[in-house]
Amino acid sequence: MRMRDELIASLEKLKSEGLVDEAKEARMRKEIDGPLEHRVVDRHYKPKELPGLYNHSDMEKFYDYKPMVTPEMNLKSLEELLKRDEQREKDGFPKKIRLGKIARPGIGGKQKIIVVPTTQEEKFVHDELPDPEYDDSEEESDDGEFGGTGDEGEGDILGEQPMSPEGEGEGGAGSDDGGNHDVESNAYEIGKILTEKFKLPNLQDKGKKKAIVRYKYDLTDKNRGSGQVLDKKDTLREIIKKNLGLGRIADIDRVDTSSLLIDPNDMIYQIMSREIEFESQALVLFLRDYSGSMWGSPTEIVVHQHLYLYSWLMYQYKELVETRFAVHDMMAKEVPDFYTYYNIQAAGGTKIVSGIEFLNDIVEKENLAKDYNIYVFYGTDGDDWPDGSNKLVTELERMLGYVNRLGVTVVGNGFNNDSDTEFEKQVNDAKLIETYPNLMKLNKIGHDGGEDAIIEGIKHLVSEDGKGV
Amino acid sequence: METIDQHTKGIMEECKKRAADAGLNASDETLEYLVTNQDLLKLSPKIMIPTLYDYWVHDIQVHQENARYKLYPNNPYETVINSRPPISFYNDNNPDWFNIMIFYHVMAHIDFFQNNAMFKNTWNEDFVGKALADKRRIAGLRDEHGRMVDYVIEFTRGLDNIVGYYDELADLNFPNEVNVDPKMKFYFDVFLQDVKEVTSSEFFKESERYNDLVRRNPDVARSIFFAEIQTKYPEFDALYEKREEKKYKNLDVIQFIMENSKKLNFEENRWMKSVMQIVRDTSMYFQPQLRTKIMNEGWASYWHENLILKDERIKGHEVDIARMHARVTAIPRVGLNPYAIGMRLFEYIKMIGDTGRNSFEFMKLKDIDERKKFDLKTGKGDELIFKVRSDLTDYLFIQEYIDQDFVNQHKLFVVGRKPDYERMVWKYYVKSRKAEDYKKMILGALAHPPDIQVNRKRTTKNILYLEHNYEGKPLKEDWIHNTMLGAEFLWDGPVVLKTNDVSMPQSGVEPVITPVIYKMHKRTLVKKEL
Numbered sequence: 001m002r003m004r005d006e007l008i009a010s011l012e013k014l015k016s017e018g019l020v021d022e023a024k025e026a027r028m029r030k031e032i033d034g035p036l037e038h039r040v041v042d043r044h045y046k047p048k049e050l051p052g053l054y055n056h057s058d059m060e061k062f063y064d065y066k067p068m069v070t071p072e073m074n075l076k077s078l079e080e081l082l083k084r085d086e087q088r089e090k091d092g093f094p095k096k097i098r099l100g101k102i103a104r105p106g107i108g109g110k111q112k113i114i115v116v117p118t119t120q121e122e123k124f125v126h127d128e129l130p131d132p133e134y135d136d137s138e139e140e141s142d143d144g145e146f147g148g149t150g151d152e153g154e155g156d157i158l159g160e161q162p163m164s165p166e167g168e169g170e171g172g173a174g175s176d177d178g179g180n181h182d183v184e185s186n187a188y189e190i191g192k193i194l195t196e197k198f199k200l201p202n203l204q205d206k207g208k209k210k211a212i213v214r215y216k217y218d219l220t221d222k223n224r225g226s227g228q229v230l231d232k233k234d235t236l237r238e239i240i241k242k243n244l245g246l247g248r249i250a251d252i253d254r255v256d257t258s259s260l261l262i263d264p265n266d267m268i269y270q271i272m273s274r275e276i277e278f279e280s281q282a283l284v285l286f287l288r289d290y291s292g293s294m295w296g297s298p299t300e301i302v303v304h305q306h307l308y309l310y311s312w313l314m315y316q317y318k319e320l321v322e323t324r325f326a327v328h329d330m331m332a333k334e335v336p337d338f339y340t341y342y343n344i345q346a347a348g349g350t351k352i353v354s355g356i357e358f359l360n361d362i363v364e365k366e367n368l369a370k371d372y373n374i375y376v377f378y379g380t381d382g383d384d385w386p387d388g389s390n391k392l393v394t395e396l397e398r399m400l401g402y403v404n405r406l407g408v409t410v411v412g413n414g415f416n417n418d419s420d421t422e423f424e425k426q427v428n429d430a431k432l433i434e435t436y437p438n439l440m441k442l443n444k445i446g447h448d449g450g451e452d453a454i455i456e457g458i459k460h461l462v463s464e465d466g467k468g469v
Numbered sequence: 470m471e472t473i474d475q476h477t478k479g480i481m482e483e484c485k486k487r488a489a490d491a492g493l494n495a496s497d498e499t500l501e502y503l504v505t506n507q508d509l510l511k512l513s514p515k516i517m518i519p520t521l522y523d524y525w526v527h528d529i530q531v532h533q534e535n536a537r538y539k540l541y542p543n544n545p546y547e548t549v550i551n552s553r554p555p556i557s558f559y560n561d562n563n564p565d566w567f568n569i570m571i572f573y574h575v576m577a578h579i580d581f582f583q584n585n586a587m588f589k590n591t592w593n594e595d596f597v598g599k600a601l602a603d604k605r606r607i608a609g610l611r612d613e614h615g616r617m618v619d620y621v622i623e624f625t626r627g628l629d630n631i632v633g634y635y636d637e638l639a640d641l642n643f644p645n646e647v648n649v650d651p652k653m654k655f656y657f658d659v660f661l662q663d664v665k666e667v668t669s670s671e672f673f674k675e676s677e678r679y680n681d682l683v684r685r686n687p688d689v690a691r692s693i694f695f696a697e698i699q700t701k702y703p704e705f706d707a708l709y710e711k712r713e714e715k716k717y718k719n720l721d722v723i724q725f726i727m728e729n730s731k732k733l734n735f736e737e738n739r740w741m742k743s744v745m746q747i748v749r750d751t752s753m754y755f756q757p758q759l760r761t762k763i764m765n766e767g768w769a770s771y772w773h774e775n776l777i778l779k780d781e782r783i784k785g786h787e788v789d790i791a792r793m794h795a796r797v798t799a800i801p802r803v804g805l806n807p808y809a810i811g812m813r814l815f816e817y818i819k820m821i822g823d824t825g826r827n828s829f830e831f832m833k834l835k836d837i838d839e840r841k842k843f844d845l846k847t848g849k850g851d852e853l854i855f856k857v858r859s860d861l862t863d864y865l866f867i868q869e870y871i872d873q874d875f876v877n878q879h880k881l882f883v884v885g886r887k888p889d890y891e892r893m894v895w896k897y898y899v900k901s902r903k904a905e906d907y908k909k910m911i912l913g914a915l916a917h918p919p920d921i922q923v924n925r926k927r928t929t930k931n932i933l934y935l936e937h938n939y940e941g942k943p944l945k946e947d948w949i950h951n952t953m954l955g956a957e958f959l960w961d962g963p964v965v966l967k968t969n970d971v972s973m974p975q976s977g978v979e980p981v982i983t984p985v986i987y988k989m990h991k992r993t994l995v996k997k998e999l
Binding site: 092093124152 | 506509525526539540541542543544545546547548549558560567570571574616620623626627628629630631762763766769793796797800801802803804805806807808810879880881882883884885886887888889890892893894895896897898899900901902907910911913914915916917918919921937942943944945946948949950951952954955966971972973974975977978980992
């Protein structure tokens with residue numbers, strides 16, 4: 001493949017320049033040998049559960065009973081659960097409630113952020129045998145065995161199930177995921193819960209720039225009697241109403257339109273009016289490293305943390321936040337929405353400066369720094385492909401020139417846990433954090449980091465020196 | 470919750486009579502309640518037992534990840550519970566024919582609960598009544614000790630899937646008529662196995678030696694037997710005198726902790742043991758249902774079909790019945806339906822019994838045509854299925870009776886699933902039509918709690934040593950921490966678990982098994998490879 005050849009060529013070049021040691025080379029090779037395509041796979045979508053031995057009961061089979069839980073019930077439970085968890089911490093036991101996180105496309109293209117409170121009753125139970133670590137065969141290995149019936153012979157295909165909700169057509173997974181226990185709220189409410197549960201600091205300094213108001217003109221308002229464009233449906237409705245009142249319509253199913261009285265005041269028009277398109281104060285740029293080394297839990301941690309950050313900011317700025325999302329491997333690109341940002345899969349080599357530079361260019365070209373308070377949150381495993389230059393530091397300094405805050409999260413990817421990563425080395429050598437203590441914050445999370453580590457990280461990323469962590 | 474109306478109750482009683490005529494012996498008294506969807510929402514976390522103790526996880530509907538049935542196989546939405554008298558639940562507003570069908574189904578369930586040997590530990594008491602008393606006790610303890618009660622419940626529940634169910638059944642099923650000579654018992658159960666650690670063949674040789682003596686000289690067999698032992702093992706008599714009786718009853722983890730934890734045996738903590746007992750008893754009650762799902766639903770479906778076809782009260786509704794029956798017992802195109810497999814297996818077993826195919830004659834036959842025609846007309850089909858209903862579990866049921874004829878007759882096959890990333894779909898395909906593979910697939914899907922025992926030799930006054938007897942599957946790793954944390958709290962000392970890590974370096978190769986030790990001490994878990 002062409003891309004793979006390019007990556008190999010880069011690696012060889014860096015090796016010859018002496019920039020890459022053995023361990024580093026091994027990790028880079030892993031990225032090259034891994035998958036190279038970025039698919040958008042819904043992180044949480046699971047196809048409908050197949051009938052099994054234990055998910056049947058008389059109630060369900062005879063009466064077609066489907067267990068249902070109302071959202072109100074869940075919101076209340078969430079508060080209770082959180083209170084209980086606080087008490088557990090005081091008693092010295094690990095917290096039991098996890099706030100899961102799902103971002104799903106909602107109706108009309110809006111993002112639905114769904115928080116799923118989960119708890120487990122841990123016991124000693126059997127697990128499945130693990131998947132083979134190294135699969136020589138071209139074939140993907142089987143994902144489970146099931147019963148079935150039919151005339152087909154061995155090897156015949158029976159059918160398919162989509163891997164993402166879009167594939168399911170209307171309805172989708174939202175309505176039927178095993179009981180619909182989700183708490184559906186928008187990001188604002190989640191942000192509120194997070195702020196309260198995790199005692200996140202409130203952003204004191206919301207920046208110097210005042211809210212921008214942009215207007216637009218649109219034909220949305222209606223007016224009787226005069227205007228730009230006649231709204232035929234509403235007008236007809238008014239005319240019929242008046243005529244009915246006057247008794248001029250004998251049979252509503254057979255109306256003689258030529259005999260209707262038309263009052264000029266019954267004509268409804270649409271008029272051009274000025275409306276506020278949006279107000280906002282802040283622009284948040286989310287960037288994440290989606291190179292091959294991020295595969296698996298490092299990505300999970302970053303998207304989880306960014307989801308919480310997104311929600312928290314919504315709450316802080318009372319939704320007056322604009323957000324944009326970008327991803328990078330050896331090159332950077334912008335993605336259209338949070339759903340894609342959340343779900344696009346990791347692959348390919350790593351060049352951190354590509355992402356930083358990309359954002360800097362956007363800000364410059366669109367002159368965003370003039371009007372907005374800008375925040376950048378970036379997640380990576382720090383395992384950059386070195387290029388022997390100082391470009392990364394230069395671009396970071398360029399960014400620090402306009403942001404209110406740059407929050408970087410470095411996640412362990414299982415291979416680089418003990419030492420400083422490439423990224424950190426460069427940042428430390430240039431003393432960026434010391435020079436810009438209130439602008440740049442960096443937090444590190446191990447590759448097995450749980451919700452607690454993520455929240456602690458957030459606290460650090462948004463802290464103001466003197467207050468917070 | 471109301472009971473059903475008189476008219477419906479009358480229908481039910483008639484069903485009972487006909488079921489009894491067919492050979493089902495469900496008890497005489499039964500209770501039937503109407504439930505609304507709201508009632509079900511409240512009852513289901515309590516697995517339909519209205520009197521089950523309160524626990525905060527029950528009150529809160531929390532989402533449990535996909536595939537939760539693998540981790541918690543007890544399905545709460547059943548219509549009949551194994552109590553005395555048996556209680557069953559019905560939805561309101563159903564036509565008579567529908568109720569008749571359900572009643573037959575319920576009667577067969579009750580017959581199953583009361584006759585299958587796996588349920589023996591539930592035959593002597595009314596669980597619902599006991600649960601009520603337990604619930605009140607726990608509520609009282611909550612008043613006194615507050616949230617500590619919920620922690621004890623939580624930590625005991627962490628160990629409640631590994632209760633000593635089979636041990637308890639073995640005790641219950643020990644034939645009463647057999648008076649065991651304690652010295653004989655000590656010799657065979659303890660001396661030979663644990664002290665001398667003889668091989669199985671030596672063990673059997675000894676028991677044959679005794680049996681031989683009994684055959685030849687029943688009156689003096691015992692004395693001769695022990696005289697010979699005295700010569701061979703002079704230390705035996707002394708050991709027998711010194712034996713500690715109690716030491717050798719096998720206790721499960723919860724029982725062991727209850728009996729031996731220093732903390733729990735302090736006066737002020739004794740109440741915790743009541744809570745643990747209640748949690749354990751509740752779990753024991755549900756154990757048999759976990760192991761007989763396929764048989765139970767199959768039995769109930771077999772009989773509701775059988776009896777309803779003979780019931781003239783459904784006249785005019787044959788199509789409705791057929792439709793409902795098909796819906797409940799259809800074999801899914803992909804997936805498993807215990808109602809479907811269970812019912813068809815019972816039909817198959819009846820056929821085997823009636824035609825005499827469980828005879829040696831048939832097993833000797835190799836010729837396909839002759840096998841097809843084989844029919845001894847023994848009429849013993851019913852006898853066979855009733856015996857199966859009494860004696861088997863799902864494992865034995867499947868293991869014994871699923872064969873190629875059955876698989877072919879119902880066109881069953883094993884389905885595999887592969888991801889297709891180009892088109893972003895899961896592809897389902899036919900993996901195998903062979904009976905051994907189909908059987909293996911179902912056996913693999915059966916509920917299977919791990920076998921974890923207290924290792925008495927390695928447990929000290931301070932350290933609780935648990936051992937996982939590896940049966941082919943590793944433990945779910947991320948749950949080990951919290952489960953052991955709970956065990957440490959109750960034991961009040963370090964807890965050690967010996968188990969195995971399993972890895973698959975490559976597909977198609979045997980998995981690599983590495984023994985590991987987990988140690989939980991002062992709420993910190995440490996893992997070490999052996």
